[in-house]
Amino acid sequence: MTQCWLDVRATGELTKEICEEALHQGLDAIVSDDPHLLATLPPTVLRVLMSDDPEPEGADLVITTGEPPATGPSWGRYVEVTDPETLAVACASAARDAFTLLRFADPTYIPLEIVLASAAGASGTIITVAADPRDAAVQHAVLEHGPHGVLLAPSRVGDATRLRAAVRTTTPELALVPLRVTAVTHAGSGDRACVDTCAMLRPDEGILIGSRSRGLVLCASETHPLPYMPTRPFRVNAGAIMSYTLVSGERTAYLSELRAGARVLAVSADGRTRPVTVGRIKIETRPLLSIDAVAPGGEPVNLIVQDDWHVRVLGPGGTVLNSTALRPGDEILGCLPDADRHVGYPIDESCVEQ
Template identity: 55%
Template sequence: MHVIDDETLQTACKIARQEKWAVIYFKDPTKIPLEIVLASADNTDGKIITIVKDIQEAEIVLGVLEKGSHGVMLTPNGIIDARELGQLCRKANNLEVSLEELEVTKISHIGMGERACVDTCSNFAKDEGLLIGSYSQGMILVSSETHPLPYMPTRPFRVNAGAIHSYLVSSVSQTNYLSELSSGHKVLGVNCDGKAREIVVGRMKIEVRPLLSIDAVSQSGIPVNVIVQDDWHVRVLGPGGKVLNVTELKPGDKLLGHTAPSGRHVGLPVKESCLEK
């Protein structure tokens, strides 16, 4: 079906409700007609495939109305387009990161330094945050500011993430330093069950603050560290979604985190000798 005007749009809506498959081309660049078709066919058994011109449009189409077209059809210019489209479609499905319990071993007040808040273009859920760590071999799940505070309103789009040297899990297979993120970068929001989603950074907010070092260890003995702002309103997440104020942590407390093979180059895992301490 080619949607070129209101009449053909209404026909496309009817087809999408009645047929098992509907392959639709939209003449105009606006995604409003696609939204109308998706809404019209909601709660039906039909599948909508949208014809796209390039990978960038495919990414947009797969996210329309938070659920997107069921699929996309692309005429690729080469094998790279086919590979990138496959990666994009896999990414549109549910992402997961393996989480495990970590045990706090040491808390240290270490003085002043620069910490970064990651302000995103999305609101986090109450059991959701970012995986942050000083070492590539392990990160701690730092909570978003979705939980009430006594002296300021919540910032559900923000994670007070940690010191600027820290690693942040930005995709299932890659990390970034907090210091190198900026508006438009993508990071991985992770909840306490390990379910993950791609989130866009709107702004990085870096300021000098007192810092707190949190040392922990995994059940297999992997040391993990995160350095965060030394203030009660900064929180990390524990098993079952428990919200823990960092200034009240003590040895023996349980946190949620992620461990991975040590050693990274430009954010990608690499098998080489690498000592972090």
């Protein structure tokens, strides 16, 4: 998990409130040049002193701009990367030192990629300075895993919370259940949506889709071979445009609402989830197929998809099932959210969907 560090050297009269917020949010480290301030912080947070004093006091870790001493307290090095020469210094520190704090002068992530690649396999911790929470989120994804942590200098109360949210977004594991198909019927013609993502979806991965908010079916991605056309591992031929899909652990959206840049949940057959970015939604008029199923507890589930053999859903164990070949008694995988929805949010109210 990416560490969140907060630099309070320039927070002035807001320092006390910002430190309290950082502690409440469970941030990993607070950075200051004031050892007296650090001494007031609890041991639940790493107290980091920015100092070139050879004999510093009152900190768990000291970051210096020079060569860290070989003895004494825990030391790390600060490097500002402005050119090839300082990039080489940063790479050497990241590969050798226990802690390396980096600031990159130019608005490109290529130097960070080089540092991360050069330090692959090293045991030290790399922390990078982020301009704002958005920048922190981007750094978090560089070379898939990013640095070990990001440091933000907050300008106001609330930045610590925004930083934590930017780099520690998690999605829950879902309890998928087997649904027993009860009927498969032609449903005339209508508009269906393909969800094209900016990710390579795995063979056992898809998107949860359903006609009712309390019953969703795991629709497969086009990672599996098809006759007459190449695979499209970024795509899920999802369903009719009024269908629900999960865009986070709690919130749903209609397929018709999705746009380029939106997020949806990719879900694997074992319930693991991850957010993926939508690159495009393709809405086209096609023949439709209605699939009715029932959950183990008797809850009804419906899915309307394009009426074509190549549109697939996943069954228990990640079995790939062609939608037009489904028959009553077959089992497909689904999810049963425990709340009705209002504008996509779960809500406790009486709601009938049929």
